């Protein structure tokens with residue numbers, strides 16, 4: 517069992533070891549641009565417009581922001597990134613990032629692509645976990661209807677059956693390959709349906725090993741309780757609960773909708789409450805490590821430090837397969853690589869897909885890394901530190 521006494525998130529030499537000087541300089545300029553609030557605001561509409569009227573800007577996007585945050589357009593194009601992360605003992609989670617589609621053929625294609633990620637993961641140890649979104653394989657408004665318990669037409673019933681079949685095919689393949697698959701969490705008004713489907717899949721496939729993981733958004737005030745309730749069900753019915761723990765990505769949208777429709781917001785009253793429940797979920801999951809397998813999807817340094825300490829305090833081996841740290845490609849390498857260096861299990865989401873399809877993802881990353889109150893973003897300050905250490909700038 518390892519000790520984390522020397523765990524430091526400030527070591528930029530370890531954090532950026534896998535980045536060449538050219539990579540680092542590109543990241544430096546990219547994050548300097550992203551740091552400017554005004555550019556991040558005007559960037560998305562200008563980019564969307566330019567693509568719409570056919571300006572040849574895909575090459576520029578591919579060489580800059582896409583190259584930093586995505587692995588490539590296909591699995592094959594991601595191989596270099598997979599290898600580079602693997603050399604730093606960091607696993608890859610291939611994330612096929614198609615968003616907002618509404619077409620049965622696209623849903624079938626996405627299912628097939630997720631099956632390919634599982635097949636690729638089964639080949640070697642560089643991809644320990646896989647992931648997908650239910651809205652990648654089913655229509656959002658159908659899920660919304662199910663969540664609201666509105667009765668479905670015969671046609672919609674048949675459509676829903678197809679969604680369930682796609683999810684089953686993915687989980688069954690994951691089971692047969694011995695590769696865990698996580699189901700992302702989305703908006704609250706479709707999440708009950710996702711939760712139910714995920715629990716059904718766990719019931720079928722998690723008897724011996726954690727294969728299916730659902731996602732718990734701890735920025736919701738009810739989700740710590742759900743985690744505990746689901747664990748009780750799992751313990752009673754004899755399966756392992758798979759849980760990805762995140763704070764949650766749709767706060768503003770959730771609050772706005774609740775206000776517009778006049779129902780109480782499902783989101784915690786403040787950041788502190790979200791942090792408190794997130795850390796409580798880490799504590800709870802480590803307390804039940806044999807029955808709860810979990811992935812801590814977070815860029816929060818305090819939560820990562822806390823989890824590292826909890827593992828050591830509770831005598832849980834760093835390499836216990838039931839616990840993973842996870843960050844996104846191109847972000848918080850100071851956490852990922854320093855944790856991996858201290859022998860903790862770490863895997864990064866590596867988004868991939870056609871450039872146009874991943875644009876919303878890229879805009880969100882830009883938004884997240886822009887300056888707050890005129891300060892340099894955390895990511896930029898780390899890059900500046902390493903760029904200076906290598907004497908690439910004065």
Ligand SMILES: Cc1cc2nc3c(=O)[nH]c(=O)nc-3n(C[C@H](O)[C@H](O)[C@H](O)COP(=O)(O)OP(=O)(O)OC[C@H]3O[C@@H](n4cnc5c(N)ncnc54)[C@H](O)[C@@H]3O)c2cc1C
Nearest residue numbers: 700701735762763764765786787790813814815816842843
């Ligand atoms: C590997 C990985 C997988 C992910 N998967 C998903 C997923 O499936 N579904 C999903 O929704 N998100 C997902 N996310 C995104 C995640 O939910 C967070 O939005 C993001 O990681 C930022 O939170 P943080 O824990 O890194 O840390 P921090 O930067 O410390 O926290 C920021 C987060 O805190 C919460 N917050 C901020 N202000 C307030 C406030 N005033 N009141 C209440 N809460 C507040 C919000 O959730 C905000 O995103 C994932 C993230 C990672 C790294």
